[in-house]
Amino acid sequence: MRRATLATLVALAACSATPSEPAVPPGAPSPSAGVCGGCAAYADAEVSGTVASKELVELSGLAASRRHDGVFYTHNDSGDRARFFAIDERAALRATYELAAVTATDVEDIAVGPCPAGACVFLGDLGDNDERRAEVQVYRVPEPELADGRLTPEVLTLTYPDGPHNAETLLVSPDSGDLVIVTKTPTGRSGVYTAPAGAVPGRAVLRKVGEVVVPAVGGGLVTGGALHPCEQRVVLRTYTVMLEYRFTGGLETLFAGAPTVIPAGREPQGEAVTYSPNGRSLFTIGEGRGAPLHRSDCAR
Numbered sequence: 001m002r003r004a005t006l007a008t009l010v011a012l013a014a015c016s017a018t019p020s021e022p023a024v025p026p027g028a029p030s031p032s033a034g035v036c037g038g039c040a041a042y043a044d045a046e047v048s049g050t051v052a053s054k055e056l057v058e059l060s061g062l063a064a065s066r067r068h069d070g071v072f073y074t075h076n077d078s079g080d081r082a083r084f085f086a087i088d089e090r091a092a093l094r095a096t097y098e099l100a101a102v103t104a105t106d107v108e109d110i111a112v113g114p115c116p117a118g119a120c121v122f123l124g125d126l127g128d129n130d131e132r133r134a135e136v137q138v139y140r141v142p143e144p145e146l147a148d149g150r151l152t153p154e155v156l157t158l159t160y161p162d163g164p165h166n167a168e169t170l171l172v173s174p175d176s177g178d179l180v181i182v183t184k185t186p187t188g189r190s191g192v193y194t195a196p197a198g199a200v201p202g203r204a205v206l207r208k209v210g211e212v213v214v215p216a217v218g219g220g221l222v223t224g225g226a227l228h229p230c231e232q233r234v235v236l237r238t239y240t241v242m243l244e245y246r247f248t249g250g251l252e253t254l255f256a257g258a259p260t261v262i263p264a265g266r267e268p269q270g271e272a273v274t275y276s277p278n279g280r281s282l283f284t285i286g287e288g289r290g291a292p293l294h295r296s297d298c299a300r
Helices: none
Strands: 046-050 059-064 071-076 083-088 093-099 107-115 118-125 136-142 149-151 154-159 167-172 179-183 189-195 202-205 207-213 224-227 233-237 241-246 260-263 270-275 281-286 292-297
Touching: 059 118, 059 224, 059 281, 071 107, 093 136, 107 224, 118 167, 233 270
Parallel strands: 059 107, 059 270, 093 149, 107 167, 154 202, 167 224, 224 270
Antiparallel strands: 046 292, 059 071, 071 083, 083 093, 107 118, 118 136, 136 154, 167 179, 179 189, 189 207, 224 233, 233 241, 241 260, 270 281, 281 292
16 A cells, blocks of 8 residues: 555465476475575565566565466555456566456455465455455465466455454465464554454454564564465565564464564565565565566575
8 A cells, every 4th residue: 555545375276387387286386496494694685677567557465476486476556456467586477367256445465375276366455544444355266377367266355353454464374374464553563363264255253363563673564474485484574674573383473573674675665575485585576667576585
């Protein structure tokens, strides 16, 4: 969501890849994933590519594909229709996916996670600057082929137990498929809410499991996040930095410890972050035409 208005794994259909790339079984890691693990430290962010497509004008979420090597899913912020895109590591547009039978209000984040089909793409229609939405939605589709298509999503309609909230961060557990929503508040104290994987499709009341207090260096506003694919780590991002937390228990412990602060690339409106499929890199992107895709690799 635009800052001015205030001043959110891995489920695939049994789809084949495009002819130019090898097919990967549903739920399997990307061919170049390698041994999965976390970084002890990250190198400075470097530009991996720059968005050229005029369709990608206000990117607000990012999620690494587990089926297509070197591919990320992304989407525009509020004002766009119900759709998302596939881009590669150079930020070149590879596919556009239209969602049938739903109307997007304010899609703010995207994730890839497990589902009954194997692995799915989850779109979080969570934005609510004025905190007036009685319900928010998460759309789920099996991870598609790398080709333009029209997809019919399963819909999960969610209600907060304590009234409406604005949120831009959707996390999906790579183990259970449970959903986590982190709210965006100007105070820097964000609520953490969960919904079980089995709630999709259908309706559910979110359960509040805690809060996360963003350190002053982060600027307070949580604009995106991702769970690590194989370690107990989670990253949140703000407009200026990334915050990586390590946890030891269930989803209620995600933000119990102090975060490691990771500088983000120069992104005037940075709202999206994801781990690579092997967990050894972080990718971020911001809003605006010609946005750069940044990559932060392990320094050690």
